[in-house]
Amino acid sequence: MRQPMARTYGKRLANLVICLGLLTAQVAAQAGGELNFCLRTEPKTFDPLKVEDDSSAAIRYLTGGVLVRVNRQTQELEPELARSWKVSKDGRQITFHLRSGVSFSDGTPFSAGDVAYTVEQLMDPALHSATGDAFRSGAGNVETKVISPTQILITFPASVAGLDRLFDQVAILSERSSKKERAVLGPFMLADYKPGATVLLKRNPNYWKTDEQGRKLPYLDSIRLDIQANRDVEMLRFKRGELDLINSLDSEYFDKLAVTSPQLVHDAGPSLDSEQLWFNEVAKAPIPAYKKNWFRSANFRRAISEGINREDLSRVIFHGHAQPAVGPFSPANKFWFNGKLRPQTYSPDAALKALQSDGFRLENGALKDKDGNEVVFSIITNAGSKTRERMAVLIQEDLQKIGIHVNVVTLDFPSLIERMTQSFDYEAIILGLTNVDLDPNGEMNVWLSSSENHQWNPQQKTPETAWEAEIDRLMRAQATSTDPKRRKEAFDRVQEIVVEQEPFIFLINRNALSAVSMAVHGAAPVILSPQTFWNADRLTVATK
Amino acid sequence: MNLWRKLACIILVVVVCASAAANWLAPAGYARQYREATNAAPSRSHWLGTDEIGRDRFARVLYGTRISLLLAPAAALLSTLMAALIGGLAGYLGGVWARLAMAVTDLFLSLPWLFLLITARALMPLNVSPLVSVLVTFLLLGLLGWTAAARVLCTTAGALRSADFVRQARAAGVPGQRLFWIHVMPNLKPVLYAQFWISIPVFILSEANLGILGLGVAEPMPSWGSLLKELEGLVSLGDEPWKFVPLLLLVLVVMSFQLLLSRHDEVAA
Numbered sequence: 094m095r096q097p098m099a100r101t102y103g104k105r106l107a108n109l110v111i112c113l114g115l116l117t118a119q120v121a122a123q124a125g126g127e128l129n130f131c132l133r134t135e136p137k138t139f140d141p142l143k144v145e146d147d148s149s150a151a152i153r154y155l156t157g158g159v160l161v162r163v164n165r166q167t168q169e170l171e172p173e174l175a176r177s178w179k180v181s182k183d184g185r186q187i188t189f190h191l192r193s194g195v196s197f198s199d200g201t202p203f204s205a206g207d208v209a210y211t212v213e214q215l216m217d218p219a220l221h222s223a224t225g226d227a228f229r230s231g232a233g234n235v236e237t238k239v240i241s242p243t244q245i246l247i248t249f250p251a252s253v254a255g256l257d258r259l260f261d262q263v264a265i266l267s268e269r270s271s272k273k274e275r276a277v278l279g280p281f282m283l284a285d286y287k288p289g290a291t292v293l294l295k296r297n298p299n300y301w302k303t304d305e306q307g308r309k310l311p312y313l314d315s316i317r318l319d320i321q322a323n324r325d326v327e328m329l330r331f332k333r334g335e336l337d338l339i340n341s342l343d344s345e346y347f348d349k350l351a352v353t354s355p356q357l358v359h360d361a362g363p364s365l366d367s368e369q370l371w372f373n374e375v376a377k378a379p380i381p382a383y384k385k386n387w388f389r390s391a392n393f394r395r396a397i398s399e400g401i402n403r404e405d406l407s408r409v410i411f412h413g414h415a416q417p418a419v420g421p422f423s424p425a426n427k428f429w430f431n432g433k434l435r436p437q438t439y440s441p442d443a444a445l446k447a448l449q450s451d452g453f454r455l456e457n458g459a460l461k462d463k464d465g466n467e468v469v470f471s472i473i474t475n476a477g478s479k480t481r482e483r484m485a486v487l488i489q490e491d492l493q494k495i496g497i498h499v500n501v502v503t504l505d506f507p508s509l510i511e512r513m514t515q516s517f518d519y520e521a522i523i524l525g526l527t528n529v530d531l532d533p534n535g536e537m538n539v540w541l542s543s544s545e546n547h548q549w550n551p552q553q554k555t556p557e558t559a560w561e562a563e564i565d566r567l568m569r570a571q572a573t574s575t576d577p578k579r580r581k582e583a584f585d586r587v588q589e590i591v592v593e594q595e596p597f598i599f600l601i602n603r604n605a606l607s608a609v610s611m612a613v614h615g616a617a618p619v620i621l622s623p624q625t626f627w628n629a630d631r632l633t634v635a636t637k
Numbered sequence: 638m639n640l641w642r643k644l645a646c647i648i649l650v651v652v653v654c655a656s657a658a659a660n661w662l663a664p665a666g667y668a669r670q671y672r673e674a675t676n677a678a679p680s681r682s683h684w685l686g687t688d689e690i691g692r693d694r695f696a697r698v699l700y701g702t703r704i705s706l707l708l709a710p711a712a713a714l715l716s717t718l719m720a721a722l723i724g725g726l727a728g729y730l731g732g733v734w735a736r737l738a739m740a741v742t743d744l745f746l747s748l749p750w751l752f753l754l755i756t757a758r759a760l761m762p763l764n765v766s767p768l769v770s771v772l773v774t775f776l777l778l779g780l781l782g783w784t785a786a787a788r789v790l791c792t793t794a795g796a797l798r799s800a801d802f803v804r805q806a807r808a809a810g811v812p813g814q815r816l817f818w819i820h821v822m823p824n825l826k827p828v829l830y831a832q833f834w835i836s837i838p839v840f841i842l843s844e845a846n847l848g849i850l851g852l853g854v855a856e857p858m859p860s861w862g863s864l865l866k867e868l869e870g871l872v873s874l875g876d877e878p879w880k881f882v883p884l885l886l887l888v889l890v891v892m893s894f895q896l897l898l899s900r901h902d903e904v905a906a
Contacts, residue, residue, distance in 0.1 A: 325869075345689075409675050409690055471763040479869075483690055486856045490670050500764055501856040508759035519763065 125314050126634035128613065128626070130338045131321040131330075136292060139283060140274045141264035142215050142222045147622075148320075150529075151340075154623055155294055155316060157264025158278020158301075160189055160208065161257060165619045165627035168427055168531060170258055174203065174265060174278060174301075184252035184575035187260075191243040196299040197267045197276040205245040209237035210268035212247055224262045227535065228253055230572065254572045254580060255532040280311040280630035292318040302630060311630035312615075337613050337634055338625045342606040343480070344414040350608055357608050359618040359625075363416045363425045364605040365528035368484065369597040370401075370472065370521055374550040376557070378517040383466050388520070392451045394595040398437050400444035400495050401488055406601050410483045414606055418599035420592045421540075422584075425602065425620045426531050429581065431588040445495045460496030469498040470520040473512070476503035481523050484600060488523075513548065522548075523600075529622050533571060533584045540568050540587065549596045560594050645893035652890055656703035663696030668857040678879070685879050688867060692857070698883055701859035705841050706890070708775040713836035715779030717786060721822070721829055724787030728794025729821050735791060742791075745784045754781075754847065767858035774853045778840050786832040793828050797821050838891040845887065861887050 136148040141157045144150050160175040172178075175189040195203040215225040216235045228235070231251025238246040253259070270276035275283060280302070281294035294316040302310040319336070321327050328346050330336045332354075342350070342358070351358045372388035373380060387393045403417035416424070417436035424430050445455065452463030460468040472488065474481040482503055489499040504512070512519045528535070538546045542553040542561045556562035564587050571583035591597065605620040612635040618625050626632065655662060671683075671691035679686045685694035727738030757777060765773070797803060798821070806820050845862040847853035854860040864883035 405672050409670075409672050469764060473763060479689075482856065486690060487670065487672075489857065490668070500766065502763050504759055505755050508755075511759075 125312070126636065127315045127317055128313050128337050128629070128632060128634050129317045129319065130336050130340060130626070131327045132292065132318045133322055133324075133327075135289065135320055139286075141266070142211075142220060142224060144262075145223045148318075151318070151623055151626075152283070152292060152294070153262075153264050154279075155281045155626070155629055156277045156279040156283060156297075158195075158203075159262075159264055160191075160260045163258060163261045163531070163621070165621040165623075166617065168621070170261070175260075178257055180256050180575065182575060184254065184256055184573070185250070186246060186248045187256055188240075188244065188246045191245070192301065193243050195278065195301040197270055197278055198282040198297040198299055199267075199270050199272050199276040200299060201267050201270040201276055203265070203267075203278060204242040205239040206242070207265055207268045208245050208247075209239050211263065211266045212237050214266065215263060227259050227262070227530075228256075230254075252573045252575060254534045254574065256575075258532055281313075281316055284315070289320055291320065294318070300630070304631065312633045313629070316626075316629065331608060331610070334610065334612075337610045338616070339608040340623060340625045342608055344411040344604075344606060345479075347414060347606045347608075348412050357610065359607045359609060360414055361605040361607070361618050361620045361624065363423050363602040364620045365423050365425055365531070366525060366603045367418050367421075367423060367528070368481065368523065368525045368600045368603070369418070370397075370488070370523045370600060371549045371597045372397075372470075372521050373517060373519050374596070375517040376550075378519075380518070380520060381466075383462060383464060384470065384520060387462065387468070387470075390451065391594050392447055394598065396444040396447040396451075396495075397492065397497075398595050398598045399440050399447065400492050400497070401437075401598070401600065402439040402491050403436060403600060404439065405491075406484055406487055409487060410480055411601065411603065414604040415601040416604070418602050420588045420599055421536070421597070422533070422588060423528070423602040425605075426528075428577075429531060429533055429584055431585040433585075434588060434592055437592075439491075441491070441494045448495070455496045458496055459498065467498070468496065469500070471500040471502050472521045472523055473502045473504055473509055473519055474523040475506045475509050477506075481525070485523055514545070514551070525603075531621075533568070533580075533587070537568060537572060540564050540591075558594075560590050564590055641896050645896035648889055648893045649897075652702060652886065653706060656699050656706060659696065659699035659703055663693060663699050665693050665696055667692065667697045667700040667859050669693070678877070685882055686877075694864075694879070694882070697859040697864060698886065701861050701864050701883065702886065702890075704771055704854065704858065705844060705861045708771060709837050709840040709844065710833075712775040712779035712782065712840045713833050715776070716782040716836055716840075717829055717833045719780070719783035720786030720790050720832060721825060723783065724790030725794045725822060725825055726817070727787075728791035728796075729798055729817050731795060731798055735795060739788065739791060742784045742787050745781075750781055751846075765855070767855040770853070770855040771858060771860070774844060774847060775840070778843050782836060782840060782843070786836065789832065790825060790828060793825060794821055797824055800824075834894060834897060838894045841887065841891060 132148040132151060134146060134148045136152055137146045138144060138149050139152060141153040144153050159173050161170050161178065162173045163169070164171050174192055174195060176192055177190045179188045180186070189208065191205055191208070197203060212235060214220065215222055216228065228249065230249065230253045233250025235250065236248040238248070240246060249256070265278055266274060267276040277297060278301070280297055280300050282297045283292070284295040285291070285293035296311055296314055300310060304310055324343065324346065327336065327339060328350070331339055347358050347360070372394060374385070374389050378385065407413060407415040407417055419434045419436050420431065422430045448460065453460055453468065462468060472485045474485055482501070485501040489501055492499050509522070513522060538544045539548070541547060542550070542556040542565055545551050547553070550557065553561070556565055567583040567587045571580040574580050574583070605618065605624050607618045607625045609616045609618065609625055614633045614635065615628065615631045616625055617628065619627060621627065669692065671687055671693070673691070674683070674687050675691040676689055677683055677687040683693050683695065685698060688694055688697065723738055727735045754777060761773065803816065803820055806816055811820070841861060844853055844860060845865050847862055853862050861883055865887070867880050868884060
């Protein structure tokens with residue numbers, strides 16, 4: 094009798110051990126662990142309202158609680174701390190209905206008063222908040238009215254286009270907490286900061302979200318962010334398993350990693366980022382008058398655009414991890430991209446014909462204008478950017494085929510910016526635009542002719558060309574309209590004008606490339622920033 | 638001449654001859670882009686493979702060697718002549734002049750030249766051909782590289798000033814200028830040679846450093862500096878050893894110069 098009894102106990106014990114093991118494994122997969130990755134620069138601030146740099150923005154994303162959030166996968170706006178919201182027809186007012194029973198990380202309860210406090214701080218002109226600037230559409234003050242602890246009305250002096258989506262960047266501060274910006278509503282909170290070394294974020298014990306099974310989020314215990322500017326070192330550490338992800342990867346590193354570990358790399362397709370070339374069209378620029386005439390001719394710009402082989406730029410420089418650019422917006426921007434537009438086709442013959450119709454002629458392999466001036470210009474780009482230097486060299490050879498001689502010059506970034514914005518002593522520039530905002534309103538400072546960032550000819554008192562006047566009108570029209578359809582029509586036309594006139598010769602849209610360790614579960618890299626940890630509250634890391 | 642020096646001589650002769658014959662050895666040229674064969678491994682058509690945009694690496698190494706080997710000695714000559722004039726004269730005149738010259742030299746030595754070179758590049762006109770950019774880079778290096786040599790020459794010339802043969806000539810009524818050119822300068826020759834040979838590898842390395850920073854020789858013209866930039870991608874170098882050839886060449890040439898230099902050191906001593 095004893096033996097069978099012992100056998101039964103043994104079996105039960107074994108089953109118990111297996112069950113416990115499975116349970117432990119499941120819990121380990123759903124909770125605990127530390128995610129480790131790199132910030133490329135020192136975060137400049139932990140105040141979410143003062144964020145301007147990428148590193149601070151990453152910390153704000155992980156720690157800040159927002160009223161609404163753009164789902165990085167679907168690009169749709171979703172409720173967060175606000176259960177619902179309503180924008181008035183004139184686009185000046187927004188009413189938020191807030192969740193109840195939510196607390197900050199230090200235990201202070203969250204209410205409409207905190208939202209009012211945050212908006213007042215954000216819109217304080219003395220703060221110079223870049224996030225706040227996006228809400229400034231007219232002169233006057235922003236008014237907040239706390240209707241109840243869970244309802245607030247915010248009134249802006251003028252209509253703000255895409256008003257609700259702008260709140261994706263506004264992390265709510267506590268009005269009453271003594272910890273100020275250290276009291277957060279996001280999934281993680283700042284636990285430790287060693288300047289130049291690491292930022293440690295710990296799980297916010299009061300985070301309000303739960304998963305579908307009712308378990309508290311986030312699953313992770315902590316996130317360790319190592320400050321590391323050197324991408325080679327970042328890559329080596331990732332390969333050694335010391336890092337769990339690389340949020341943004343160069344195509345070169347991507348391919349190298351893909352050879353050895355294809356399961357770790359992710360190409361999410363074209364991102365919002367673009368690289369472009371533009372000519373100096375500033376009237377007072379210290380460059381010869383005949384060159385200004387070339388650069389201000391749409392025909393000349395279009396011919397240059399036709400003479401550039403974008404397919405080769407994508408294939409050779411970005412190893413296929415980029416797409417020939419179409420215009421101001423990437424096809425990745427699902428709603429705002431004008432689907433009728435197509436990338437410029439490469440045709441040196443057509444480019445040469447277009448130039449010849451403008452009086453240019455080819456003599457002994459060199460292109461000359463109607464006054465006999467040889468077509469020679471310089472392209473500057475920032476020293477240290479391998480991809481831009483290589484793009485310039487490819488363009489140099491492409492344009493050589495139509496008799497245009499290009500000098501490639503690399504300058505340190507401050508010198509380049511000084512020439513671009515102060516002295517205007519340059520002929521052409523290759524630089525990139527990093528787009529974090531899906532809404533065209535985020536690009537008002539680029540397309541308005543009076544803007545400082547209207548790079549080819551900034552700060553015009555009145556638009557110098559009819560097409561720039563038309564872009565001004567359309568951009569203002571879309572900015573003051575609250576009807577998405579009308580806004581889309583206006584911005585579609587802006588995109589068409591830009592493609593016709595080519596003040597920016599858009600070259601490529603980079604793909605969003607990233608690497609995620611097999612130890613990380615739940616990662617689904619996307620094109621919108623932050624590509625790999627947009628769902629950080631649902632990520633888990635297997636024990637290392 | 639011992640075996641090592643002979644070997645150094647042979648290496649330098651081979652390298653110089655190969656770079657001089659670049660037009661025949663690599664007729665495709667350094668700028669042509671084979672865009673269908675980027676980052677290719679060595680093959681019969683591309684002996685050292687191709688770079689990231691499909692340019693023949695062998696051609697670029699040969700042409701880059703030609704540029705670095707031609708212009709580094711030119712810059713070394715310029716800096717040595719300046720050092721001879723400033724350091725030699727200051728040492729010969731002595732007193733206030735020597736102190737003043739050495740103060741200026743110290744000032745030059747303490748300046749952050751890297752940042753000044755970056756500024757100088759930023760101030761230069763943008764539309765200069767690659768050839769002009771090469772000449773300007775080495776001219777700047779030559780104009781800025783005289784200081785260390787000037788200190789050595791000042792000390793040597795100072796010692797010569799009180800040498801018996803100079804005193805004797807002065808007592809015989811030889812005028813100061815003649816004394817300097819006929820009696821002092823010829824005796825500075827061994828030191829000048831040594832300084833000249835020392836400067837060549839220094840300028841080669843300086844240009845390489847400037848090239849890595851994106852300054853110096855403009856695209857598409859190659860130099861050792863721009864070729865060494867390929868080594869920045871630390872992660873995969875074990876897989877592509879042929880990318881080390883420019884570095885190997887630089888090390889070989891600098892070592893060869895150093896081996897030859899040791900002979901001149903002995904002469905100077």
